[in-house]
Amino acid sequence: MGVLEHKFQDNIVVASVDKLLSWARSTSPWYFQFGLACCAIEMMATAASRHDLERIGMMPRSSPRQADVMIVSGTVTLKMGLRVKRLYEQMADPKYVIAMGSCATSGGPYWKYGYHVLKGVDLVVPVDVYIPGCPPRPEALLDGLLKLQEKIRHERPLTRKTGT
Amino acid sequence: MVLNIGPQHPSTHGVLRLKVKTDGEIVSEITPIIGYLHRCFEKHCENLSYEQVIPYTDRCDYIASMNNNFGYVVAVEELMGIEVPERVEYIRVIMAELNRIASHLLALGTYGLDIGAFTPFLYMFRDRERILDLFEMTCGARLLYNYMWVGGLSHDLPVGFVEAAYDFLDYFEPQVKEYNDLLTYNKIFIERTADIGVLPAEVAINYGVTGPNLRGSGVAWDLRKAEPYSVYDRFEFDIPVGKGLVGSVGDCWDRYWVRVQEMLESVKIIRQALQKMPSEGDVHAALPKKVRPPKGSIYKRTESPRGDLGYYIISSGKPVPFRIKMRSPAFTALCVLDEIARGWMISDVLAILGSLDIVLGEIDR
Amino acid sequence: MSQDIRTILKKAFPAAIVEQEAETEDYLEVRPGEWFEIATFLHDTPELKFDSLQCITGVDWGPEAHLEVRYNLHSMEHKHKLEIRIVLDRTAPEVPSVEKIWRVADWFEREVYDMYGIVFTGHRNLRRILLPDDWVGWPLRKDYETPETYHGIVVPKIKEEWE
Numbered sequence: 302m303g304v305l306e307h308k309f310q311d312n313i314v315v316a317s318v319d320k321l322l323s324w325a326r327s328t329s330p331w332y333f334q335f336g337l338a339c340c341a342i343e344m345m346a347t348a349a350s351r352h353d354l355e356r357i358g359m360m361p362r363s364s365p366r367q368a369d370v371m372i373v374s375g376t377v378t379l380k381m382g383l384r385v386k387r388l389y390e391q392m393a394d395p396k397y398v399i400a401m402g403s404c405a406t407s408g409g410p411y412w413k414y415g416y417h418v419l420k421g422v423d424l425v426v427p428v429d430v431y432i433p434g435c436p437p438r439p440e441a442l443l444d445g446l447l448k449l450q451e452k453i454r455h456e457r458p459l460t461r462k463t464g465t
Numbered sequence: 466m467v468l469n470i471g472p473q474h475p476s477t478h479g480v481l482r483l484k485v486k487t488d489g490e491i492v493s494e495i496t497p498i499i500g501y502l503h504r505c506f507e508k509h510c511e512n513l514s515y516e517q518v519i520p521y522t523d524r525c526d527y528i529a530s531m532n533n534n535f536g537y538v539v540a541v542e543e544l545m546g547i548e549v550p551e552r553v554e555y556i557r558v559i560m561a562e563l564n565r566i567a568s569h570l571l572a573l574g575t576y577g578l579d580i581g582a583f584t585p586f587l588y589m590f591r592d593r594e595r596i597l598d599l600f601e602m603t604c605g606a607r608l609l610y611n612y613m614w615v616g617g618l619s620h621d622l623p624v625g626f627v628e629a630a631y632d633f634l635d636y637f638e639p640q641v642k643e644y645n646d647l648l649t650y651n652k653i654f655i656e657r658t659a660d661i662g663v664l665p666a667e668v669a670i671n672y673g674v675t676g677p678n679l680r681g682s683g684v685a686w687d688l689r690k691a692e693p694y695s696v697y698d699r700f701e702f703d704i705p706v707g708k709g710l711v712g713s714v715g716d717c718w719d720r721y722w723v724r725v726q727e728m729l730e731s732v733k734i735i736r737q738a739l740q741k742m743p744s745e746g747d748v749h750a751a752l753p754k755k756v757r758p759p760k761g762s763i764y765k766r767t768e769s770p771r772g773d774l775g776y777y778i779i780s781s782g783k784p785v786p787f788r789i790k791m792r793s794p795a796f797t798a799l800c801v802l803d804e805i806a807r808g809w810m811i812s813d814v815l816a817i818l819g820s821l822d823i824v825l826g827e828i829d830r
Numbered sequence: 831m832s833q834d835i836r837t838i839l840k841k842a843f844p845a846a847i848v849e850q851e852a853e854t855e856d857y858l859e860v861r862p863g864e865w866f867e868i869a870t871f872l873h874d875t876p877e878l879k880f881d882s883l884q885c886i887t888g889v890d891w892g893p894e895a896h897l898e899v900r901y902n903l904h905s906m907e908h909k910h911k912l913e914i915r916i917v918l919d920r921t922a923p924e925v926p927s928v929e930k931i932w933r934v935a936d937w938f939e940r941e942v943y944d945m946y947g948i949v950f951t952g953h954r955n956l957r958r959i960l961l962p963d964d965w966v967g968w969p970l971r972k973d974y975e976t977p978e979t980y981h982g983i984v985v986p987k988i989k990e991e992w993e
């Protein structure tokens with residue numbers, strides 16, 4: 302929300318518009334279809350028949366420029382880490398990152414001997430929601446996404462109060 | 466012109482980058498760049514005990530974890546000379562074949578997705594979920610199971626599994642017809658895949674291509690029949706091979722079709738295994754106290770859904786393996802891409818790539 | 831491995847086959863020098879016809895010892911198999927490439943090069959395959975040290991208290 306940021310004072314109109322904006326944004330965060338490893342299969346399973354991500358307003362986009370949320374689903378290696386960073390930079394503001402699975406959170410099972418594994422995607426991009434599990438069940442991913450939606454709903458983009 | 470596809474691209478099945486040299490629309494050279502998912506599997510093996518390696522084999526080919534476990538434990542058991550109980554063998558076969566169906570469903574579904582058919586993907590995932598339910602019932606995990614142990618299994622089958630498995634098979638068999646209607650004999654699908662990316666048998670063998678890709682080229686080579694391991698020699702099943710029903714032998718459609726037929730063969734095997742399985746038996750009976758194979762080495766291959774999955778294990782007599790090398794079938798399948806995709810259009814490259822059914826976790830390890 | 835293959839090979843390449851103590855062992859140790867000719871022979875001779883190369887494994891026997899490459903061959907026609915081992919010097923490991931005979935060796939050899947630094951002479955495109963091109967060191971050698979950083983990204987070292 303770069304253009305509108307700090308241009309307004311807190312009054313009754315702005316506050317309502319603010320609320321409306323964040324509500325609208327929270328119900329349709331489009332995610333970046335970007336699979337890395339085993340967790341990506343669970344992400345696909347979540348998006349497919351049984352769990353159906355679209356019912357909470359999340360739609361896969363293939364291009365980073367159209368996406369709001371990047372779900373880092375899987376092990377990030379050093380070779381890939383630089384690309385993940387670039388993809389993140391290509392996304393338009395406001396943008397959110399979800400670290401799905403223990404690999405994206407901390408390196409997971411590859412923590413100790415993985416000479417080529419990035420120990421947590423938060424070393425290269427800021428992360429909003431961490432989802433534990435190896436792999437997290439679709440329910441866990443859904444829960445994480447709902448948490449993210451809650452976070453977006455509490456944001457006040459015009460007056461820049463960050464959410465919970 | 467040089468075109469970069471990936472490492473992030475919806476149809477590259479993970480983090481694969483293709484450097485495509487094109488002449489207009491025609492591809493003149495493809496250089497696959499891999500390693501974006503290199504997770505140091507072999508280094509981990511040298512630092513962990515034999516039992517601890519099993520979860521890591523899960524994570525190599527995450528679509529067919531049971532088959533990976535299977536290959537590994539069979540290799541270690543042969544190195545140690547362990548005889549496993551009958552019941553364990555049958556349960557392993559059932560699990561491996563169920564996982565084969567699940568893996569093929571995913572492969573076919575995403576293949577449809579690559580070509581532009583979204584609906585079959587949803588249908589196939591719906592049925593795949595039912596297999597995952599069976600797995601979850603057995604060992605509590607949906608994707609990465611760590612179910613097969615050296616000398617046994619982590620759990621016995623739960624109460625009600627056999628009935629649930631029969632239920633699933635009865636449900637699944639008619640579904641295949643639905644897939645055929647939706648995708649296999651779909652006019653557009655045939656147009657996109659028939660006669661595209663023909664892989665001749667000699668080329669396939671020289672490139673070490675195995676599994677459904679090789680069988681699609683008309684070579685009836687299946688390790689379950691050729692070098693039977695476990696109890697595979699006790700089942701009746703056929704090896705489907707590509708016949709060029711809508712195009713020439715070894716094209717994308719043949720590779721796809723072989724996978725569809727293989728699912729039906731797997732159903733056959735599971736039915737027989739459920740029937741013949743001894744109802745009593747302790748799955749922990751043959752678990753060794755210490756997994757410590759004698760000095761020596763072994764190269765053992767098994768048939769995973771993608772082809773010959775080989776483990777080369779060198780033991781130095783310690784509880785930690787000295788060296789484990791995994792020969793993954795998808796690695797060789799991707800190797801042949803350059804050879805068969807030359808001269809085709811860019812859009813065909815993705816059709817060819819999808820038909821090879823690669824899993825990046827296994828290629829990069 | 832049947833005894834015949836050994837006999838055939840010994841007759842064709844008397845100098846290149848290393849004598850083994852136990853003749854029953856199911857592998858064959860050859861010297862690196864003539865490996866390409868042996869491989870061609872294995873592939874082309876009708877009664878051997880090893881048309882498929884299953885796997886190439888690199889082995890490091892420790893910082894004081896040698897490196898080794900192992901080839902697992904298989905014949906689709908005769909259904910026999912063979913394991914070839916080649917022992918290499920640690921300081922200058924070089925072995926002829928067989929990439930022209932079995933095309934699959936192209937990637938297998940690149941992988942072994944990537945992990946062990948074994949040079950396959952005659953390979954047309956010997957680059958790193960899994961690791962990035964600017965990576966330093968040979969990770970699967972036993973004396974490998976994990977680097978501290980890569981392009982400014984920290985690679986945390988093993989911390990024992992994390993156990």
Ligand code: SF4
Pocket residue numbers: 338339340341374375376401402403404405409410434435436437524609
């Ligand atoms: S957290 Fe587990 S399931 Fe997810 S990518 Fe890592 S190893 Fe795979």
